[in-house]
Amino acid sequence: MSDVIQLLLIGITQGCVYGLIALGFVMIYKATEMVNFSQGDLMMLGSFVAWTFVVDLGLGFWTGFALAILVMAAVGFLIDSVIVRRIIGQPQFAVIILTIGLGIIMRAAAGMIWGTQPLSMPTPFTGTSSIGGAIIGNERLAIIAATVILITGLWAFFRYSRWGIAVQASSQNQLAAYYVGIPVRVIYSSVWAGAAAISTVAGVLLAPITLIEPLNGFLGIKAFAAAVIGGFSSMPGAVVGGIIIGVAEAFSSAYFPFVNETIGFIIMLVVLTIRPHGLFERTHRKKV
């Protein structure tokens, strides 16, 4: 029984990481209807930046963490305002290819700057806790806590704050949002900044578990699967999707190692086959 709880906990924490990255996707998609295929690479870049501040410059974990979030938010803001903005109004397809290209560049650049050897970063989340007979590392508990805090904060932001409502407005009708005086451009870039910041949180929290290396960017693909299961425009859905994939991976690596690597994608394909717009679909099919 404790085995099951152990696997469940590991799965949930892994899933929360996917969910955190997927939150970035969903935020950007909800607000700007663009699909950011470089979200995983933003996470990877964020963890490298944090490593530079914490280990290389020796600023201490919390200062370095905060600085990394700020730097990555700036990077996200610039990616939108300098590059992605230029192709607004072009087909979905162009955005997908553009962000894939950006992801490749980020991965290659990270490999050039920080090398391809995995780096480790000390975090204050050490030691283990015991829950219902299962033993779990505190670094994993930190991930769960961060996910709960972020999702609550984001929900409140979009529900109650002026800016959050402005984001929703410009997502529903850009032109109308312009007319009522919402600074749509700033909002779009800010959403990218927010998504990059969330990815940085995910990257830093993941660092003790996977180490920091350029190939971590490929986690983004699993996060993408999570977002798809969640329906792409639902934030809680993204986290639920991430947890579904994480738990499935944990159990399959214990009981069905044959599909260990691919179970997330199999689930996603099954979900897409049954419901082509995700489990938590908020949009309707275009009908003629």
Place this chain on the structure above:
Amino acid sequence: MRIIFKRSYNQDLRIAKHSGHFLWYGLLIALALAAPLMTDAFYIGELTRVLIYALAGLGLMVLTGFSGQVSLGHAAFLAIGAYTNSVLLGMGYSSFIAIPAAAVLSMLAGMIVALPASRMAGPYLAIATLAFAILVEDMIVKWDTVTGGNRGMAVEPPTFFGYQMWEPWQLYYLALLLLILGIFAVLNILRSPAGRAMIAIRDSEVSARSLGVHVTGTKLYAFAVSAAITGLAGALFAHYLQYLAPETFAILLSIMLLLMIVVGGLGTVHGAILGAILIGLLETGISIGKDLLPGAIGTLPGLEPLLFGAILVGFILFEPLGVYGRWVKVRTFFEYFPVYRKKAFKRQRAYLKTERMH
């Protein structure tokens, strides 16, 4: 500027619109036929790779360029074609069976993917095809009794009537033949009702549906044709590589195929060929240039992906119509000389209009 005097409706359907086409494309084919006589084995190999990329790009172009369905998983069809071909050759079958079998099996896989994929759109489709490619790669690793798993498998040379084609120039001509056949097939599909339906779906699925186009069936057809052509390219790719390993067909290959058709020019047959030539030049250029560059830059890891990424981003931002689109602009400039206007090719939508319905 050439003005074509139309005498019949069938004139619009001709593959070669005027005599100039015969001349220039004839010269091109002649040049391609003569190329192995003029170069050494290394460059014949490089040219063969360009031809194979062009064929694979043509396959992807049918799906992405003409039907508007983004596929991030075309390396999977390449892999299916490559492994089918080499497994059958290894069992002692002739290439007369192995190469068509590669196309057919790949086509069947394409149709299986199309069944769920025809209901998806945009990001869902892209990620689903990506997942399919990952599954195929994983299957090749796991099914090691047939595919050799991570160890890989050696590929027999193409065999016709018991004669084994070991020479590079023989593979070159085989690839050239299949590419020309592929181009003819695609041109013919494009002027058939199914081809017109594909383009209609690409431009607007809603209006295509309301005009009575069978959207699901057309998408299925596009997937099948695209996968078959790419599978054919896969069979040739196996011969070119001579040794197959699963990591050859990783995500990066799918992205490279996509890059190729975007850089070449989406939605044109020329684009697939031009893109392949450009990527081929780039790869050859990088492998030669690495020795010429000063040590520190040449040996940096990730130089090649960095260049690929930068080119991809640059083209999407500054020339979304690709190399062929640039050529059309240059030609239009001269044809209409004093009255050419830049705005003729300007993008129309400058703001985002949601495709969602609330």
